Amino acid sequence: MAAMTGGKRRFDAISDSQVERDSPCTSSSRNIQTTESRSHEEASNRPRTKLKRSSSNLETQTDTSRRNFPPDATIVLLGVRGSGKSTLGIIASRAFHRKLVEFDVCFKEATGQTAVSYRKEHGATEHQRKQMEVMRDVLSNNEKDCVIICGLPAMDKTVQLQLQEYAQSHPVIHVMREPTSVHEYMQSPNEKYSELLRICESLFRRISNHEFYNVSERPNRPNPMAGGEPPGVRSPTPSLTLKRAERHFLKFITLICAKHNVSSLESAYPLSRIHLERRRYTYAVSVPLANILPAKSDMESFEAGADAFELVIPNAIQDPFLTEQEMNDISYAIGRIRRNTLVPIIYHAEDHSADSQNHRARYMDLIHHGLSLAPEYITIDLRLSDQDISKLLHERGGTKVMAVFTATEHESLPWNHEMWTSLYDRAVNLGFDLIRITRLAPSNMDEPSPQYVLPKPSASSRIPVIAYDLGPRGRSSACFNPILTTVTPEPRRPGNLNSPHITARDATNALFSSFVLDPMKFYIVGASSWYSLSPVMHNAAYQNYGMPHVFRTHQTSTLQVLEELVKDHDFGGAALTLPFKVEVIKLLDRLSRHAQAIGAVNTVIPVRHLNDDGSVPSELAMAQNTNRSGPVQALYGENTDWVGIRACIQRGLSPVNAVGPKSAALVIGAGGMARAAIYAMLNLGVRNIVILNRTFSNAQRLVEHFTRILLSSDEGNRSAHFDPFPSFVLPRGEVKFHVLHSRDDVWPADFRQPTIVVSCVPTHRVGNNPPSDFTMPSTWLQSPTGGVILEVAYKTLSTPLLRQIRAEASRGFIPMDGLDLLPEQGFAQFELFTGRRAPRRLMREEVLRNYRDENGEMHEDLIRSRLAAVNEQGP
Numbered sequence: 001m002a003a004m005t006g007g008k009r010r011f012d013a014i015s016d017s018q019v020e021r022d023s024p025c026t027s028s029s030r031n032i033q034t035t036e037s038r039s040h041e042e043a044s045n046r047p048r049t050k051l052k053r054s055s056s057n058l059e060t061q062t063d064t065s066r067r068n069f070p071p072d073a074t075i076v077l078l079g080v081r082g083s084g085k086s087t088l089g090i091i092a093s094r095a096f097h098r099k100l101v102e103f104d105v106c107f108k109e110a111t112g113q114t115a116v117s118y119r120k121e122h123g124a125t126e127h128q129r130k131q132m133e134v135m136r137d138v139l140s141n142n143e144k145d146c147v148i149i150c151g152l153p154a155m156d157k158t159v160q161l162q163l164q165e166y167a168q169s170h171p172v173i174h175v176m177r178e179p180t181s182v183h184e185y186m187q188s189p190n191e192k193y194s195e196l197l198r199i200c201e202s203l204f205r206r207i208s209n210h211e212f213y214n215v216s217e218r219p220n221r222p223n224p225m226a227g228g229e230p231p232g233v234r235s236p237t238p239s240l241t242l243k244r245a246e247r248h249f250l251k252f253i254t255l256i257c258a259k260h261n262v263s264s265l266e267s268a269y270p271l272s273r274i275h276l277e278r279r280r281y282t283y284a285v286s287v288p289l290a291n292i293l294p295a296k297s298d299m300e301s302f303e304a305g306a307d308a309f310e311l312v313i314p315n316a317i318q319d320p321f322l323t324e325q326e327m328n329d330i331s332y333a334i335g336r337i338r339r340n341t342l343v344p345i346i347y348h349a350e351d352h353s354a355d356s357q358n359h360r361a362r363y364m365d366l367i368h369h370g371l372s373l374a375p376e377y378i379t380i381d382l383r384l385s386d387q388d389i390s391k392l393l394h395e396r397g398g399t400k401v402m403a404v405f406t407a408t409e410h411e412s413l414p415w416n417h418e419m420w421t422s423l424y425d426r427a428v429n430l431g432f433d434l435i436r437i438t439r440l441a442p443s444n445m446d447e448p449s450p451q452y453v454l455p456k457p458s459a460s461s462r463i464p465v466i467a468y469d470l471g472p473r474g475r476s477s478a479c480f481n482p483i484l485t486t487v488t489p490e491p492r493r494p495g496n497l498n499s500p501h502i503t504a505r506d507a508t509n510a511l512f513s514s515f516v517l518d519p520m521k522f523y524i525v526g527a528s529s530w531y532s533l534s535p536v537m538h539n540a541a542y543q544n545y546g547m548p549h550v551f552r553t554h555q556t557s558t559l560q561v562l563e564e565l566v567k568d569h570d571f572g573g574a575a576l577t578l579p580f581k582v583e584v585i586k587l588l589d590r591l592s593r594h595a596q597a598i599g600a601v602n603t604v605i606p607v608r609h610l611n612d613d614g615s616v617p618s619e620l621a622m623a624q625n626t627n628r629s630g631p632v633q634a635l636y637g638e639n640t641d642w643v644g645i646r647a648c649i650q651r652g653l654s655p656v657n658a659v660g661p662k663s664a665a666l667v668i669g670a671g672g673m674a675r676a677a678i679y680a681m682l683n684l685g686v687r688n689i690v691i692l693n694r695t696f697s698n699a700q701r702l703v704e705h706f707t708r709i710l711l712s713s714d715e716g717n718r719s720a721h722f723d724p725f726p727s728f729v730l731p732r733g734e735v736k737f738h739v740l741h742s743r744d745d746v747w748p749a750d751f752r753q754p755t756i757v758v759s760c761v762p763t764h765r766v767g768n769n770p771p772s773d774f775t776m777p778s779t780w781l782q783s784p785t786g787g788v789i790l791e792v793a794y795k796t797l798s799t800p801l802l803r804q805i806r807a808e809a810s811r812g813f814i815p816m817d818g819l820d821l822l823p824e825q826g827f828a829q830f831e832l833f834t835g836r837r838a839p840r841r842l843m844r845e846e847v848l849r850n851y852r853d854e855n856g857e858m859h860e861d862l863i864r865s866r867l868a869a870v871n872e873q874g875p
Ligand SMILES: O=C1C[C@@](O)(C(=O)O)C[C@@H](O)[C@@H]1O
Pocket: 524, 526, 531, 532, 533, 534, 575, 576, 577, 578, 602, 641, 822, 825
């Protein structure tokens, strides 16, 4: 039985007696702790806010710490009303093609009554018995491939036991939300209600093995739906506010159910195909918990320039028990980070003092709680005993675990001392995924950096090592540490010796000024590249990162210029624009799979080191050799237009229009951009594509081209690294194309109305050709849920199509334009050129700030409004 809605019991309709009976302070809640340790028993007698779900004595705890589930195991979502669990359930069931099962609906189906009326009629004991019976059936009949949603019934002790049992082999996720948002939803903000909320959350926390904080989004600008906007100004659409929640939750699910794939979540950006630990000079920005908690803190500014986000949880308190409030804060902080950034999260609880049992207990609880939040990485202190470490590692689920060891001043042995080797060996033998060893820099700093002197580990397998000195004197060794150096977001020097003393920018500056990396020259090459905003966008990003690179415009009518530029040993790469995107292919030695399939290149990368057999190396090798000058041996071609178009579609497509087997798309044009658009659509799993082009035969040629590509992809011609048309989104032989003759055609009967439209025709005069005046016939604009309409050009933003779509905003149509697309494709270029993640917000802002239309007008209203909305665009 799949159900999307349910006869839900109001939270305040639950009788006080049931809450009393089931409150964590009464015998029933103690029942669910029967296997827990004495210290936990003691904890349950403490004030309620001190209740905790886990104990440092993990061997006796009820096993909600198990986090290895079969890939198709049913997911249970637990949460109070207003936590958003039903919406999240619908999102997950759609994305993963799972059946949605709401407990309340099942109860009504089984009894013909809602829980409240059943209880009234049959009494509390019978209601409890029936509830248990229905829950037993729900759980056992839906073992696989479902999402079960459960609210208040989980307050019942027998249901708790059932769910705890279920959590041994299934993800049971506690969905939380800010109390203010829950109160707002329930419209009953009183003291008693707050207390009930705390009780529920504390209970749900104990019976779940994962926790998800559904952070509320509040638009940060007034008057969101103002009418009569100037050209290019966009109103945030309510349906899109769910987008970030969707991405956040689906990402979380993919982290706990490793086998799940969501095509829309897979990043198409080049660096995402390279393991973080294999890239060179990467940074983890370290941010204390207290800095994340204020709602006003600017998450993106913390992240700028970093490859991972390290949340630092202090462990200074002497109390052995984590309070519910502390756990709430940590869950909220992880939720905020994940909602606002894309980089992996490192969860770092500050190291415990070996000599204090209290610290140890808290530390174990902090790790236990951290693992329930499914961060990509977690650190575990190597000072713990092997036994404690093994227990924690057993809980890791899909989280990678980093061993950490910080040598104090009197332990600071030279880097070539065998102590470091034995620490490394121990980490390998215990099953860690990587290790970070740091020590307080000694006063006689004539020792070379650890990466030059660390002894060869004797353990047979290898794990990545992060090693550097701490404190102001350790800064240079931190700058030269090749992976995941811990950095501070602000240039301020922290007082604490253990805190990072450099920013990512300091480290980058140091690498360039010590000649480890070289300043490079980049270009945009095209016939009318004068209007390009690429130079300002890329130059701002270089400057922000402390890279001495320059990006220049090269306007030319012939490609010969590129051959000249490449002779320069400092040539770093080029963006190509009209009319060279196809012509350039003849100058290149190798194309990426995407550029090959699209048949157009907009990014040229120099290759300086060939493989021994003379072939062009892999993308990984190229990414490791960016920012180095020298003679260019070969040229590699990539297409980032499709990455940008894909990102715009993803961003503009509301969850209700999520791509499904019947979703249809329309492409206008048949040139290079149209090819990139079709490629992006196929990659997102769109199986019904309609093309309209002035010259019908060119559109037909496009269809033949992609039909051939799809066939060769079906025949197993797939890359191990990145499959452009993964079979889970594009089942064999299921793509349908249709070519239209003109806008007078009727929309094809066997295609749904389009929810994705990409217009790739020039919006300005090209030679003697007038600008396109294309608008959608109203009969093609009948999607009841609206859709995303992207006009790829940006010379003018007041095109007939964009004007038309802006007028349709209330029907769910989202207009997007070249100012959205330019940065998105530019992020991918930045990654290819520099090997670093692009500073996204900065590049988006720089494009907007420098925009002038074809008549040189700057449209202040437009800029102001869109700059204000930059944060809403998502990470
Ligand atoms: O088409 C475009 C636009 C662009 O040329 C610009 O800067 O305007 C940059 C190119 O990388 C991209 O493919």
